[in-house]
Amino acid sequence: MRTGELALERNDSGLTVVTISGEHDLSTAPNLRRRLDALLDQGSPVVVDLSPATFVDSSILGALLDGRRRFAERGVGFAVVHSEDGDAVDRVLQVTGLRSELPVHAEREEAFAKVSGDSGNSPP
Amino acid sequence: MSDGGFELTLPASAENVMVVRQAIAGLGEGLGLDSSRIADLKTVVTEACNNVVLHAYDDEPGPLQVTAEPGDGELEIRIADEGHGFRPRANEGDSSLGLGLPLIAALSDSFEISGGAGAGSRTTIRFGYAAPEFSENGRPAEVEKELAMAMTPGATVKPVIARVMGALAARAEFSVDRLADTVLLGDAVSSSGEGDFSDGRVGISIRDGEGTLDVRVGPLVEGAGERMLAEMDVPGAGSLRSLARTMEVTKGRTPEGEAAEFLEFEVDAKP
Numbered sequence: 001m002r003t004g005e006l007a008l009e010r011n012d013s014g015l016t017v018v019t020i021s022g023e024h025d026l027s028t029a030p031n032l033r034r035r036l037d038a039l040l041d042q043g044s045p046v047v048v049d050l051s052p053a054t055f056v057d058s059s060i061l062g063a064l065l066d067g068r069r070r071f072a073e074r075g076v077g078f079a080v081v082h083s084e085d086g087d088a089v090d091r092v093l094q095v096t097g098l099r100s101e102l103p104v105h106a107e108r109e110e111a112f113a114k115v116s117g118d119s120g121n122s123p124p
Numbered sequence: 125m126s127d128g129g130f131e132l133t134l135p136a137s138a139e140n141v142m143v144v145r146q147a148i149a150g151l152g153e154g155l156g157l158d159s160s161r162i163a164d165l166k167t168v169v170t171e172a173c174n175n176v177v178l179h180a181y182d183d184e185p186g187p188l189q190v191t192a193e194p195g196d197g198e199l200e201i202r203i204a205d206e207g208h209g210f211r212p213r214a215n216e217g218d219s220s221l222g223l224g225l226p227l228i229a230a231l232s233d234s235f236e237i238s239g240g241a242g243a244g245s246r247t248t249i250r251f252g253y254a255a256p257e258f259s260e261n262g263r264p265a266e267v268e269k270e271l272a273m274a275m276t277p278g279a280t281v282k283p284v285i286a287r288v289m290g291a292l293a294a295r296a297e298f299s300v301d302r303l304a305d306t307v308l309l310g311d312a313v314s315s316s317g318e319g320d321f322s323d324g325r326v327g328i329s330i331r332d333g334e335g336t337l338d339v340r341v342g343p344l345v346e347g348a349g350e351r352m353l354a355e356m357d358v359p360g361a362g363s364l365r366s367l368a369r370t371m372e373v374t375k376g377r378t379p380e381g382e383a384a385e386f387l388e389f390e391v392d393a394k395p
Contacts, residue, residue, distance in 0.1 A: 088163030
């Protein structure tokens with residue numbers, strides 16, 4: 001088991017990729033919320049990549065739902081990536097309906113295009 | 125405690141939920157569950173523990189007690205606290221709260237929460253070693269099948285049926301007029317007497333279809349279906365029957381296999 005890790009990487013077009021790996025739950029959700037808040041304050045579009053995550057609970061899903069709402073209110077791009085690979089995270093996204101509700105993109109490139117569209121920029 | 129199970133008591137904190145999760149995953153592995161079912165088990169137990177951490181003690185220290193007992197084809201998991209029980213809260217600034225219990229419900233075979241104000245709470249989960257079936261849109265098949273209610277006749281029948289039918293119609297995106305029609309039909313069913321139902325209880329099952337509600341009332345004693353149809357006639361104003369797309373008396377069987385009749389009708393979301 002890997003404990004939850006969270007990595008930030010800003011690309012050339014000013015977009016930040018937040019990569020979530022390992023297990024994430026109530027104990028790591030506040031950190032994710034703080035990071036997303038800080039990026040929103042900077043006006044940085046965000047792609048959250050859940051692909052390396054091995055477990056997420058409802059508190060993480062809640063942080064993503066809040067993130068989507070708050071970024072949208074400010075007109076800043078926000079997208080989530082996770083492949084449909086049938087793992088534990090995929091299953092939770094399916095069961096809660098969040099794969100279509102958030103929505104969750106299967107590829108980073110799709111998410112980049114979505115975020116650029118939300119932020120009124122051309123794709124990177 | 126049965127062979128192979130465990131009892132675990134630890135301080136209720138966000139950091140400790142991971143400990144319980146790993147314990148239950150280990151048990152799942154030991155029982156030979158496949159990896160996706162172990163993932164479900166971790167989710168179910170995590171969400172039940174989250175409820176304790178978030179709601180039981182108001183940031184004061186207190187124990188989180190977890191018992192897991194393997195049985196024949198299923199695990200019984202009890203997650204308990206000694207806190208003040210679940211309390212409604214207006215807004216915790218956390219939109220995840222609505223997801224925890226539905227996740228438990230979707231991924232377990234059954235669960236119940238007991239306890240009351242000041243008495244602590246206990247969540248008991250029955251978790252089958254095989255996964256429940258899911259329909260294609262990811263919702264558990266059971267949710268879509270139908271809702272079945274059986275009520276002791278009395279004053280509570282009418283408001284219960286009205287609220288349930290209203291809620292199902294609203295969820296199925298009925299127009300306001302159609303929603304009102306649906307509730308009217310529910311009222312008509314509610315006014316039937318105890319003697320109309322073959323087991324003495326008001327039985328109604330409702331299937332949430334694509335843009336329709338399919339309602340089945342019964343099991344009824346012979347002749348009760350026709351009587352209900354006749355009672356839907358409103359002097360000078362036609363019949364409530366016209367509010368339904370179809371309405372008919374059908375022959376069927378009770379769950380015990382006895383012959384019975386039913387009143388069945390379909391209501392459309394749009395006129």
